[in-house]
Every structure is written in structure tokens, then in C-alpha cells.
Amino acid sequence: MSNGINLRPWREERRQLRQTQFVYLAVATLLLGLVLSGFWWWSSNQSIQAVQQENQLIRDQLGVLDAEIREVTELREKREQLLQRIEVIQSLQRQRPVTIELLDQLTGSLTEGIYLTDVRRQDNQLTIQGHATPSQALSDWMRSLEQQQRFSEPVLRSVTSDESIGANRFDLLLPLAEDQP
Known part of the structure; x- marks a missing residue:
């Protein structure tokens, strides 16, 4: 009792359809992988560039700070020098009357x-x-x-x-x- 229905071509068509779907799905997965890899690579490069820019900004700021530190150091040295000069001047001011008195007594004691x-x-x-x-x-x-x-x-x-x-x-x-x- 055979009905005469041939199931073979239908199975063959279904197998070819699944094979085609598999190839499309494999190509789509490959393309999606490439797109994701490209996006990851671009994102990594952007991150690296951002870090490099931050590092350069930090280097620039360190240079500015180093210059300011040198300036502050020079100003401190100048301040110390000025304080020493002021001390010498004040010392001379204090000793002026003494020196005058010494010379006065010295010349007053001179004999002929x-x-x-x-x-x-x-x-x-x-x-x-x-x-x-x-x-x-x-x-x-x-x-x-x-x-x-x-x-x-x-x-x-x-x-x-x-x-x-x-x-x-x-x-x-x-x-x-x-x-x-």
C-alpha cells in the first residue's frame, strides 16, 4: 500500500534551506564579530589616546609647578639675603652711636x-x-x-x-x- 507520496524532495529542500540558513547565520555571526572587534579596537584606541592626553596634561602641569617651585625658592633666597642685609644695617645703626663715642673718647684722650x-x-x-x-x-x-x-x-x-x-x-x-x- 503505497500512497505515492514522495517525501524525499521535501527533506532535501529542508536540508538545503537549513544549510543556507546556517551559512547566512555563520556569515552574519562573522560580520557581527568583525564589527564588534572593530568597535573594541576603536574604543581601545580612544581610551589610549585619552590616557596619553591626560599624561601630557599632567606633564605640562608638572612643568608649570616645577617653574613655580624654582621661583618660590629664588624668592626665599632673595628674602633671606634681604633679611641678612637688614640685620647688618640694623647692627650698624645700633653701633653708630658706640663708634662715635669710641672715636670721641679716643680723640679726647690724645695728648700733644x-x-x-x-x-x-x-x-x-x-x-x-x-x-x-x-x-x-x-x-x-x-x-x-x-x-x-x-x-x-x-x-x-x-x-x-x-x-x-x-x-x-x-x-x-x-x-x-x-x-x-
């Missing part, structure tokens, strides 16, 4: 026949060079220096006779009194 050629102050002592016409004038002047309130006992370092000027050259060390600045 004493001629000063060099007076130098270093810390708390004066170094005095000069010449005395009679040798007694030097002794009188040294006694006069001892009586001044700003000076301690003078120390005569050397006395030499100078025939060219007809006087004795002397080198005297005069310490300042301890309680004086």
Missing part, C-alpha cells in the same frame, strides 16, 4: 705729640698705629686711655724709632671694656 696713622676695630678691640714725637707722649697717652670708660688697659705691641720723621712709631692694641657692646 701723638699722631695716629691707622685705627681699626675688630670685634672688641682697636688696633692703633701712629707715631709719637717725644717718647714720654706715648706713656702719657696710654695712661689717659686707661682712664676712659670705654677702654681697658692698652697693650703696646711694638715701638720703633723712625729717623726719617724724627719720631717713634708704635703699634698699640686697645681692648674695649667688657660691659660695652
Whole structure:
């Protein structure tokens, strides 16, 4: 009993249809994979470029900060130099009356026949060079220096006779009194 229905061509057509669908689906999947890969590659490149731009911006800002740090350092150094200058000036201002008083007492104590050629102050002592016409004038002047309130006992370092000027050259060390600045 055969009906005469041939199922073979129908199965063959269905198999070919499924094969065609499979090929289309495989090509579509491949294309979708390529599109997704391309998008991922483009997205990665964009991210890398964004990071590189951020890094460059950070480098630029670091350069600006380094320049500002150098400027601040230079300004601090200038400030320190100015403060040191101000201190020196203030010190000189404080010592001006003392120096005037020292010179006033020194010249007020001079006796006749004493001629000063060099007076130098270093810390708390004066170094005095000069010449005395009679040798007694030097002794009188040294006694006069001892009586001044700003000076301690003078120390005569050397006395030499100078025939060219007809006087004795002397080198005297005069310490300042301890309680004086």
C-alpha cells in the first residue's frame, strides 16, 4: 500500500534551506564579530589616546609647578639675603652711636705729640698705629686711655724709632671694656 507520496524532495529542500540558513547565520555571526572587534579596537584606541592626553596634561602641569617651585625658592633666597642685609644695617645703626663715642673718647684722650696713622676695630678691640714725637707722649697717652670708660688697659705691641720723621712709631692694641657692646 503505497500512497505515492514522495517525501524525499521535501527533506532535501529542508536540508538545503537549513544549510543556507546556517551559512547566512555563520556569515552574519562573522560580520557581527568583525564589527564588534572593530568597535573594541576603536574604543581601545580612544581610551589610549585619552590616557596619553591626560599624561601630557599632567606633564605640562608638572612643568608649570616645577617653574613655580624654582621661583618660590629664588624668592626665599632673595628674602633671606634681604633679611641678612637688614640685620647688618640694623647692627650698624645700633653701633653708630658706640663708634662715635669710641672715636670721641679716643680723640679726647690724645695728648700733644701723638699722631695716629691707622685705627681699626675688630670685634672688641682697636688696633692703633701712629707715631709719637717725644717718647714720654706715648706713656702719657696710654695712661689717659686707661682712664676712659670705654677702654681697658692698652697693650703696646711694638715701638720703633723712625729717623726719617724724627719720631717713634708704635703699634698699640686697645681692648674695649667688657660691659660695652
